[in-house]
Amino acid sequence: MSVRPVYLDNNATTRVDPRVVEAMLPYFTEQFGNPSSMHAFGAKVGGSVREAREKLQALLGAAHDHEIVFTSGGTESDNAALISALEANPLRAEIITSVVEHPAILSACEHLAKTRGAKVHHIGVDAHGRLDIEAYRKALSDKTAIVSFMWANNETGTINPISELAGLAKDAGALFHTDAVQAVGKIPIDLRNTPVDMLSLSGHKLHGPKGIGALYVRRGTRFKSMLKGGHQERGRRAGTENTPGIIGLGVAAEIAHQNLESDMPRIAALRDRLEKSLLQRVGNAFVTGDPHARLPNTTSIAFEYIEGEAILLLLNRAGIAASSGSACTSGSLEPSHVMRAMGIPYTAAHGAIRFSFSRENTKEDVDQVLEVMPDIIARLRELSPFWSGEGPSTGAFQPTYA
Amino acid sequence: MWDYTDKVKEYFFEPKNAGVLSDANAIGEVGAIACGDALKLMLKVDPGTERIENAKFQTFGCGSAIASSSALTELVIGKTLDEALKLTNADIADFLGGLPPEKMHCSVMGYEALQAAVANYRGEEWADDHEEGALICKCFGVDEGMLETAIRVNKLTTLEMVTFYTKAGGSCATCLEAIEGVLARSNEKMVAEGIIPAEAAFVAGQVEVSGVIRKPQAAKAPAPVSDDFVPLDIFNEEIRAAAPQPKLTTFQRIKLIEDVIEEVRPALQRDGGDCELVDVDGNNVMLKLTGACINCQLSAMTVAGVQERLVERTRLPIRVIPVKAPGH
Numbered sequence: 001m002s003v004r005p006v007y008l009d010n011n012a013t014t015r016v017d018p019r020v021v022e023a024m025l026p027y028f029t030e031q032f033g034n035p036s037s038m039h040a041f042g043a044k045v046g047g048s049v050r051e052a053r054e055k056l057q058a059l060l061g062a063a064h065d066h067e068i069v070f071t072s073g074g075t076e077s078d079n080a081a082l083i084s085a086l087e088a089n090p091l092r093a094e095i096i097t098s099v100v101e102h103p104a105i106l107s108a109c110e111h112l113a114k115t116r117g118a119k120v121h122h123i124g125v126d127a128h129g130r131l132d133i134e135a136y137r138k139a140l141s142d143k144t145a146i147v148s149f150m151w152a153n154n155e156t157g158t159i160n161p162i163s164e165l166a167g168l169a170k171d172a173g174a175l176f177h178t179d180a181v182q183a184v185g186k187i188p189i190d191l192r193n194t195p196v197d198m199l200s201l202s203g204h205k206l207h208g209p210k211g212i213g214a215l216y217v218r219r220g221t222r223f224k225s226m227l228k229g230g231h232q233e234r235g236r237r238a239g240t241e242n243t244p245g246i247i248g249l250g251v252a253a254e255i256a257h258q259n260l261e262s263d264m265p266r267i268a269a270l271r272d273r274l275e276k277s278l279l280q281r282v283g284n285a286f287v288t289g290d291p292h293a294r295l296p297n298t299t300s301i302a303f304e305y306i307e308g309e310a311i312l313l314l315l316n317r318a319g320i321a322a323s324s325g326s327a328c329t330s331g332s333l334e335p336s337h338v339m340r341a342m343g344i345p346y347t348a349a350h351g352a353i354r355f356s357f358s359r360e361n362t363k364e365d366v367d368q369v370l371e372v373m374p375d376i377i378a379r380l381r382e383l384s385p386f387w388s389g390e391g392p393s394t395g396a397f398q399p400t401y402a
Numbered sequence: 403m404w405d406y407t408d409k410v411k412e413y414f415f416e417p418k419n420a421g422v423l424s425d426a427n428a429i430g431e432v433g434a435i436a437c438g439d440a441l442k443l444m445l446k447v448d449p450g451t452e453r454i455e456n457a458k459f460q461t462f463g464c465g466s467a468i469a470s471s472s473a474l475t476e477l478v479i480g481k482t483l484d485e486a487l488k489l490t491n492a493d494i495a496d497f498l499g500g501l502p503p504e505k506m507h508c509s510v511m512g513y514e515a516l517q518a519a520v521a522n523y524r525g526e527e528w529a530d531d532h533e534e535g536a537l538i539c540k541c542f543g544v545d546e547g548m549l550e551t552a553i554r555v556n557k558l559t560t561l562e563m564v565t566f567y568t569k570a571g572g573s574c575a576t577c578l579e580a581i582e583g584v585l586a587r588s589n590e591k592m593v594a595e596g597i598i599p600a601e602a603a604f605v606a607g608q609v610e611v612s613g614v615i616r617k618p619q620a621a622k623a624p625a626p627v628s629d630d631f632v633p634l635d636i637f638n639e640e641i642r643a644a645a646p647q648p649k650l651t652t653f654q655r656i657k658l659i660e661d662v663i664e665e666v667r668p669a670l671q672r673d674g675g676d677c678e679l680v681d682v683d684g685n686n687v688m689l690k691l692t693g694a695c696i697n698c699q700l701s702a703m704t705v706a707g708v709q710e711r712l713v714e715r716t717r718l719p720i721r722v723i724p725v726k727a728p729g730h
Contacts (some may be wrong), residue, residue, distance in 0.1 A: 307439075309464035313414060347462070383420050383468060385431070385442035385460035 003319030006365045010205075011154050011182060011298060011356035012323055016248070017207040023251040024209065027244040035241055036232065045243050052250025056214060059253040060199070061190035064219050069236045070246050073213035074181040075104040077200030078148075080215055080226040080237070081177040082108050085146035085198075086118055088222040092145035092174070096121045098131055099341040100158075101150055102179055104200075106337075109148075119143070128290040129158035129342050137168060144174035151183035151199075155325055155338040155354055156289025157298025159187070166195040175221065181205055181213075185256035186295050187264070197221045203245065207358070208252030212245030263359045268296035271357050274366045275299045281374045284392065288344060288352060297357040300325070302339075302348040303377055305386040311353055311376060318372040325352040347386060406465065407499035413469035418476055420468075423458035430519030430528075432511055439463035439508065441471050443515035445478065447523055452483045459515075466498075466505040473497045474512040483520050488725060489513065503543040538580050541573035546584055553588040555673075557597065559604045561585060582606045655716065656682050662715050663689070666708055677708070680725050685718055688725045 007015070027048070033041030035049050050065070057065045071077045082095065082105070095109055099122045112118040121139040124132045131149065140147070147169040152159045162178055169176040177198040183189065184199075185206030191199065199216040203209055217223050217236065229238025279285055284304040303311065308324030315322055325336035339349035355369070381387040406414075426444035433440030439462065446456040457475035461468045473494050478486045491509035495501045501509060521528035536546045552558065552567045564581055565572045571581050582604070589603035650658065663679045670676050671693075680688040689708065709722040 305462065307463050307467070310414070310468060313465045317415070350462075383417065383460055384462045385440055386462055388422075 003317075004364075004368065006320045006361075006368050008355040008357060008361065008365065008369070009321045009323050010358035010361075011157075011354065013204045013210065014207045014358050015360060016204075016209055017252060017255055019255065020208055020248045020251045024244040024248040027247050031243070035243060036230070048250075049241060049243060049246050052246045052253075055250040055254040055257070059184065059189070059257040060201075060216060061188075061192050062216060063192050066234060067191075067216055067219055069215045069217055069233045070241060070249075071213045071215050071237055072211055072242070073204075074102070074179065074200050074202035076226075077202075077213050077215035078102070078104040078177075078179055079108045081198040081200060082112060082146060082148065083226050084222075084224045085175045085177070086112060086116060087224040089145045089175070092143050093117065094119045094121065094139075094141070094143045094145060096123065096136065096139050096144055096147045096169075096174075098123045098125065098149055100125055100129060100153055100155075100338045101148070102154060102181070105148055105150070105179055118145075123149075125341050127342050127344075129153060129156050129288070129338070130290055130293075131160060131165070133164075136165070140168060140172040140174065142173060144169070144172055146175040146177055148177040148179065151178045151180035151189075152187070152295050152298075153289065153338060154182045155336060155352075156300045156342075157182070157295035157356075158290040159183070159293040159295060161293075162196065163194050166197075170195050182295060182298075185253070185260070186297055188260060191216060191218070203249040203252060206252050206256045209245050209248040212242055212249045214249070259359060264296045267357045267359060267361070270361055270363065270366055271297060271299050271355070273363075274355060274369060275301065277366075277370050278373055281370070282377050285377075286348070288339065288342060298354065299356075300352055300354045302344060303351040303353065304348045305384045305392055306351045306377065306380040308351055308353060310380050311351065314376045314379070315353075315369075315372070318368070318376075320369055320372070323354045323356075325349060325354065404466070404502050404505065406469075406502070409497075409499040410466055410469045410501065413472045413498065414465040417468055417472040419456075419458045419472060419479075420460070421458050422460065423456060426458070428519045428523035430515040430517070430522060432514040432518050433462075439467045439511050441467070441511050441515045443471070443474065443512075443519045445519050445523070447483065454478050454481055454483065454486060463508065463511075464505070466501055467508040467511065469498055470494050470501070470508040470512045471515075474516060478516065483523065486516060487520055488723060489516060490723075503540045504537050506543045507545075538584065539568075539570035539572075539577050542569040544568050544570035549581065549584045550588050553585060554592060554597070557592070558585070559589055559598065559602050561604070650716070650718075655718070658716055659687055659712060659720070662712050663708070666711060670704065675704075677704075685720050687712060687720055687722045689722050690725050 027045070031045055031048070033039070033043075033045045035042050035046035037043075053065045053068050053070075056068050060068070062068065071080065085095075086093065093116075095112065095118050097105055097109055097120065109118070109120045113120050123136045123139065126132065147165070149160050149162070149165050151162055166176040166178070175197045176195065177200070178196055179200045180189065181200060181202045182205065184201040196216075197218045198221065201214050201216075203212040223236055225236050225238060227238045230240070232238055232241055275287060278301060279287070282303065285301055288300045288302055289298075312322060312324050325339045335346060335349035336352070339352055344352070386392055423444035423446060426446055428445035428447050430443040431441070441463070442460045444458045445454050447453070448455050457479050459471040459475050461471040477489055477493060477497055491506070491513040494509040494512045495506060518528040538544055538546055538549060549564065549568060549570060553564060556563075556567055558564050558567060561571065561578065561582060564570060564585055571578050583606060585604045586606040589598065592598045593600045593603045659682055660679055663677065667676060675691065675693040678690045678692060680690050682688070689705065691704065705722050705724050709720060712720040712722065
């Protein structure tokens with residue numbers, strides 16, 4: 001079977017750019033030194049780490065390179081930010097976050113509520129995934145230690161108004177953290193002029209390697225290190241630096257920064273064509289998320305009356321990689337918490353398919369999806385008891401539910 | 403990506419008997435709202451012989467749900483209704499060469515659709531009593547609802563007993579913390595309802611989890627929670643090895659099976675249930691559950707428990723098959 005592979009699951013992970021791989025390789029071999037060492041082996045590596053930090057600083061628009069702390073990835077950064085906020089502000093024990101955050105935030109909050117008695121406010125969203133700003137305002141108080149809202153949602157691509165949200169937190173004297181794992185490298189970020197105190201990012205979402213990420217900590221923010229150990233990263237993240245990863249992330253950030261302006265409209269055009277054409281060719285389908293504030297690379301389309309995993313299996317056979325908010329792909333038996341939070345009916349939530357682009361996608365990729373998708377949907381609907389002929393079989397099928 | 407067998411893939415990509423059966427006279431419609439699966443099973447039953455002449459399905463669900471539905475239709479065509487009713491979800495999974503534990507509920511949905519379709523044909527009302535929750539033990543496919551029921555009905559208060567009753571946590575043991583959570587929550591509710599005393603309740607964090615990993619316990623069986631239950635240490639090879647190795651005639655074998663069934667009946671009767679030995683065919687033991695056992699959510703566990711005891715006593719690969727009517 002030789003189908004042309006089409007990778008449209010870039011919000012899950014991206015291909016490491018060959019230039020990134022090439023830059024990393026020497027740090028596994030001759031440049032193996034520990035940057036903390038006094039000798040020449042270490043000194044050279046230390047210089048390269050500094051350059052990588054500056055490249056990431058440029059991509060984020062951060063004022064200082066020492067505001068960047070390298071970590072193992074988005075999850076570590078998220079955990080470190082929340083834990084530090086509680087430890088550094090003993091008089092404030094409340095966290096405000098949203099119902100559509102990544103599990104790295106939601107699970108960490110749940111744990112902190114259980115182990116440290118933190119009170120967690122979960123702010124809801126509307127049908128387009130937009131935050132309930134009024135509920136957020138009401139939740140803010142002089143007890144709020146930290147607010148954590150994602151910059152962009154991984155499933156729908158919905159972008160939060162981070163400046164406004166961060167401003168409200170500052171007014172209440174609370175720290176503001178954002179999980180920007182899906183935003184960094186996809187949309188412009190200017191931390192000099194955004195009142196964000198902490199920001200999480202991950203290397204492998206922007207054509208960098210896995211196992212490397214960073215936490216931005218604004219200068220002057222009180223920060224307590226989560227990992228105890230050596231003095232690395234100015235005492236904010238113990239453990240010998242993952243130097244090949246850091247070098248790789250630096251190069252990935254540099255490439256993303258250089259190409260961002262030209263990539264964004266090109267990727268958005270591909271995404272828009274796929275979305276429009278699919279909706280034209282397939283009925284009973286709709287886009288989830290906020291169409292007016294969305295990542296340029298992401299579309300999440302809910303196909304009604306069929307189930308996501310079945311769609312993915314058939315897409316996979318046609319060489320196409322995408323992902324789904326359906327229950328069955330996760331083994332959790334429930335549709336994604338993001339779809340549920342937006343109030344998407346379960347017959348549609350289970351059939352939500354996410355296509356996420358990168359700068360490596362082409363017009364041919366879109367063509368290939370358009371070619372097979374209508375047949376896949378039609379075929380599965382033919383199998384569906386909720387469907388008959390050309391439309392939903394409303395009311396006729398009423399199974400006994402467990 | 404799920405680790406689907408070739409047979410599952412085959413029945414998903416090229417499903418047999420998919421679509422609408424216009425002359426169906428037995429229709430079963432079931433679904434699991436949490437999982438988003440729904441299945442409509444359509445059968446054409448010959449009224450004279452009660453033989454299933456044709457079967458078709460429509461399924462809203464994942465790859466394994468579609469494959470399970472298709473497998474079900476293949477399994478029932480040509481069988482009489484009584485024969486078809488003996489099928490279990492395990493038969494569907496076996497037909498497909500196995501399903502990932504997270505996907506076993508797909509085969510359960512097939513089993514339920516068949517029950518519903520036969521009830522529909524016979525003009526009966528079919529009520530689903532299957533509960534689902536988050537899958538806790540992936541090795542044995544035990545979900546939260548099943549754990550809660552087992553804990554409540556049997557008044558379980560230790561991790562060990564939960565494993566004995568449900569097998570959950572008995573293999574890789576990575577879910578012990580999750581089981582502890584369910585146990586602690588269930589016990590808390592049971593204390594509030596006065597089902598168990600507060601001092602008996604399990605409280606998470608009060609036992610060393612590392613100490614819970616199964617050790618050989620030939621000398622000492624764990625204390626049973628209620629006097630009618632003798633734990634079966636299915637993990638203990640020593641107990642199995644020590645059991646007598648009888649060479650039985652057919653008569654002796656059936657007599658022994660009868661004796662074992664008689665032994666378990668008092669325990670069932672105490673809970674308002676009962677069982678009856680219907681037939682023995684080779685190593686297959688047909689058992690009819692009666693009284694409160696019918697529609698009991700734990701009937702699968704009861705059957706498994708009887709089977710374990712039969713295997714232990716006879717040293718034979720006995721399989722207990724629950725049947726509805728004595729003889730057929």
